[in-house]
Amino acid sequence: MREVVEGVWHALTGSAPGPFELTGAEDVLPGPYRVAAAATASVAAATLAAGEMLKVRGIEPGVVTADTRHAAAAFHSEALSRVDGTGAESVWAPLSGNYRAADGWVRLHCNYPRHEAAVCWGLGVPGTREAVAKAVAGRSAREVEHAVVTAGGAAAELRSPEDWAEHPQGRAVASLPLVDLAPVGDAPKRTLFYSDRPLGGIRVLELTHVLAGPVAGRVLAAHGADVLHIGAAHLPRIEALVRDTGQGKRSAFVALDTEGGRARLKKLISRADVLLQSFRPGALARIGFGTAELAELRPGLVIADLSAYGWEGPWARRRGFDSLVQMSDGIAWSPDGPSPLPVQALDHGTGWLAAAAIMTALHRQVTDGGTWRVRLSLAGTGRWLDALGRKDPAGSDVGYGDLLEETDSGYGRLTRVRMPGGLPGAQPHWDFGTRLPGVDKPTWTP
Known part of the structure; x- marks a missing residue:
């Protein structure tokens, strides 16, 4: 699996990673695809990126570690989540x-x-x-x-x-990179406020839903970022996913279909360091928040755009979800009918890789300056997973009980998967459990 980590890191940075250690075997997840390897590499890449942020703070990160069983647990954390001892309800509607x-x-x-x-x-x-x-x-x-x-x-x-x-x-999709990371505007080099955590003092504005984007925000929060998730009171939510992915984030409502809501969003962006969004390509631009406008509004912003089918091609604006992309791109293909992955690996993988790319862009700001844009897609992650090759489809009987922990949340006593990825210089953790949607004010903390 080392070669998978090294390949991802090269795609992110063009260089070799720092010291890291991997543990565990790939048979923790069944099926022919190397999902466990992809999960472990994604966790390792994000943790290595956090380590690089520690280095620019003058803190030695130590040897990064990633365990395959722990990564596998994180990749189906929504299924392992519990509230007051009760398991998560199905996330699928009757007609799905x-x-x-x-x-x-x-x-x-x-x-x-x-x-x-x-x-x-x-x-x-x-x-x-x-x-x-x-x-x-x-x-x-x-x-x-x-x-x-x-x-x-x-x-x-x-x-x-x-x-x-x-x-x-x-x-x-085949013509696009796994991660597109490029400058889109000029800005002075970033000066970091003092913190003993990789992302201490970094403000992340999250405009996401379902899974990939929220997973990315959850990872950033675990490394010390102030993550503010923006939703809308009138929009439906899948509560099981919100409970699981809201760790360490604040949550507020802003109605972007109103002039007042867009003005509020503009004010939030003007003081943000990262904008993480999973609207369909072009949707934010239609309400005045395209890449050029964002770069002008907040020089030095890291803009992270996540999509289903990529940012080019006839389906660039098509609605898509992990389960649908698996059907479209052949991952679920079997002559006997759909054979999906054992976990929603395209969502989780894209989320972890997005977090790694965001931290890489923040690092580039410190060293080079600039406004940066990061782009990933579920289909691109699927193409990467497919390129990793195949394994024995058999899976071992794996337990995850020792990887769970309890915390208070707005929903009750929450059982969750502990944050994976070892970083001796600043072990990742969430400062609080999931808050109820919309309970916070749409403002930055001082």
Whole structure:
């Protein structure tokens, strides 16, 4: 697995990583893909990046460590989370899932009311699983995908890896780097306030939802950043995911569809160090927060953009989620029907890699200055995972109980996976448990 870590670090920095040690075997997760290796490398890369931030503070980071079993636990932390001893409820809505079409399979994502409505509208059926299944069975998978996406929903046909390689979006993803990190404006070198933590004094404004973006923010919070998550009171949430990914973050509501809300966001950005967002490409630009505007508003900002299918190609603005991208890009392909990964590795992997890239950009600001943009996608992470090769699909019987801890949260007594990744110079940890959505003011702390 060392070569995987070294490859990721080279993609981030163009150089060799500092000293690190890996423990554990890849059989902690079943299936043919090297998900455990990807998880371990992602955790190691983020921890190494945190170590580099310690170095510029004059603190020796020590030898970074990453354990495969702990990384695997972190990659399905939402399933291991408990509140007052009760396990997490299913994150899937009744209509979400895989459906047999006339010529293959298609997956429908209905976790949000607007996406469920789009499925019913696009297929012309009432909102029952039986009605949806019957409608899908009488059409081709591609026809269903097109009908739902055209109606504003989220769907994906099960494609083979060969089909995806020839697809225009597959070719676009293949042309993009795993991590795109580049300067987008001038700014003086960053001066860090005193802290004994890698990201002490760094303000992260998080405009994300579901999993990849929130995971990135959770990692940054564990390394000392002041992370403020911005949501909206009227938008639906998947509470199980919010509880799990909200560790160490403050949470506020801002209505970006109002003039007052956009003014509030502008004020927050003007004092932020990082903007982490997972709106579809172009969505923020349409309300006045494109890359050029952000660079002018806050010189020295690190802008981190996460997307489903990448930032170029015909699907650049398509709605997508981990389960859908696995269907589209051939990862879930099997002649017998969908065979998904054992965890939502595209989401978690993208989140951890985004955190590593953000810290790398912050490091570049200290040494070189500039305003920086970081871009990653679930499809890009999937391509990287596919390129790692295959392993024995068998998995061992693994327990994670010793990797869990309890803390108080806005939801009650929360059981969570401990933050993985060892950094002797400043061990990562969260300062508090998940807060209820919207309980904080949309302001920065002094």
